[in-house]
Amino acid sequence: MLTRVCRLHGCNDLRIEEIPVSPPGPGEVLVAIGAGGICGSDLHYYQDGGFGPVRVQEPIILGHEAAGTVIATGPDASGLAQGDVVAINPSRPCGNCPYCAQGLFNHCLEMRFNGSALRMPHEQGLFRDRVVVGAGQCVRAAPGILVAEAACSEPLAVCIHAAGRAGDLAGLKVLVTGSGPIGVLCAAMAALRGAAEVVVTDLEDAPLAVARQMGATRTVNVAREPGALAPYAADKGYFDVCFECTAAAPAIRSAIESLRPLGTLVQVGVTGDVVIPLNMLVAKEIAITGTHRFQPEFAEAVALINSRAIDVRPMISQSFPLERAEEAFSAAGDRTRAVKVHLTFG
Known part of the structure; x- marks a missing residue:
């Protein structure tokens, strides 16, 4: 059997190709992917060939946010049946290294993560019509939940972990800088965890409108209103917690300025080295x-x-069939009109 895949060969060199797919083995299932979300890392691979020290060195099938329908099960694939709609966990820690032994699976020394160029050979991703995965990677979606919703499980898991790093949010005043997919989900988590206020910033109106639908009590376009956060910096600051989702130096500075003494900055966004106002952080x-x-x-x-x-x-925001992958990546990179763009598979 052949399956179509979305494979990156280099910067802006995205190809739809066919590769063989084998039947599921022991403890495995064959999943027909229904939807896959284009993540910021996928965009960096496509546009820049990587991010930071992580570079694409060989052709890689992209995608780590995906969900689909089980169409076949291998021996001992317990708990799953043909027809189940499942979200696929792309994270596969080794279970044996010192960090796994401490339960710190996200810090596994031998982590395998679908669609990641960190290791050589690269870990191939989930943007394909059919994929064989371990049954343990699959979590069933409830009846009535769209496969596109289930495909958002991975970025939401990132934000649940971030919320856990912040501690108890009940009754607190929360700032979220950046309203991309991670920002709007951090806002949703803060609201769910009982935050009294959730203020979200961005440079574009479209993602801020989504943030308002997902839990923000106020949104601020800092490009149009550059002084709008200044009142929050008065009297040494206002917010108890900030989820910083941009990794941009100006946003980090405004977050530190707006946090009250003994506040918490949860750094969610990633980049290279940035300048931070260390004196203010310490004071x-x-x-x-x-x-x-x-x-x-x-x-x-x-x-x-x-x-x-x-x-x-x-x-x-939008969904595109696999054969329009380049159009989908272009839309995903346009923050004036998109938060999360999905590829769909036949």
Whole structure:
């Protein structure tokens, strides 16, 4: 059997190709992918050939946000049956390294992650019509949940982990800088966890409109209103927590300015080295914490989508069939009109 794949051969060199797909083996299932979300890392691979030290060195099938329908099961693939709609967890820690032994699976030394160019050979991704995965990677979607909703489980898991790094958010004032997919989902998590206020910033109106649908109590276009955050910096700051989702130096500075003493900056966005106002960080005793991927949170993300406690539908801006992949990537890179763009598969 052959399956179509979306494979990147180099910067702006995206090809739809066919490769063989084998029947599922022991503990495996064959999934017909229905929807796959284009992530920021996919865009960086496509537009720039990578990000930071992570570079595409060989052809790679992109995609790590995906869901589909089980069409065949191998021996011992317990808990799943033909016809089940499942979200696919792209994270496959080894289970044996020192970090896995401590339960820190997201820091696994031998992590395999679908669609990642970090390792050589690269870990191939999920943008394909059919894929064989481990049954343990699959979490069932509830009846009535769209496959496109289930495909948002991976970015939501990232934001659940980020919310956990922030601690108890009940009654707190929260700032989210950047309203891309991760920003709007962080806003949704803050609202779900009982934040009293959730203020979201961005440079574009379209993603801010989505943020308002997903839990923001106020949105600020900092390109059009560059001084709008200044009142929040008065008297040493206002917010208790900031989820910084841009990794842009001006946004990091405004976050530190707007956080009150003893506030927490959760750095979600990633980039290379940036300049930060260290004196202000120290003087206000702000805690800065990183957040990296997820592991147990993936099942929680699916459960939140299944119950629609987090309704991800507003963030799904457009969907394109696989044969229009280049158009989909172009749309995903246009923040004036898109938050999350999906590829769909036949």
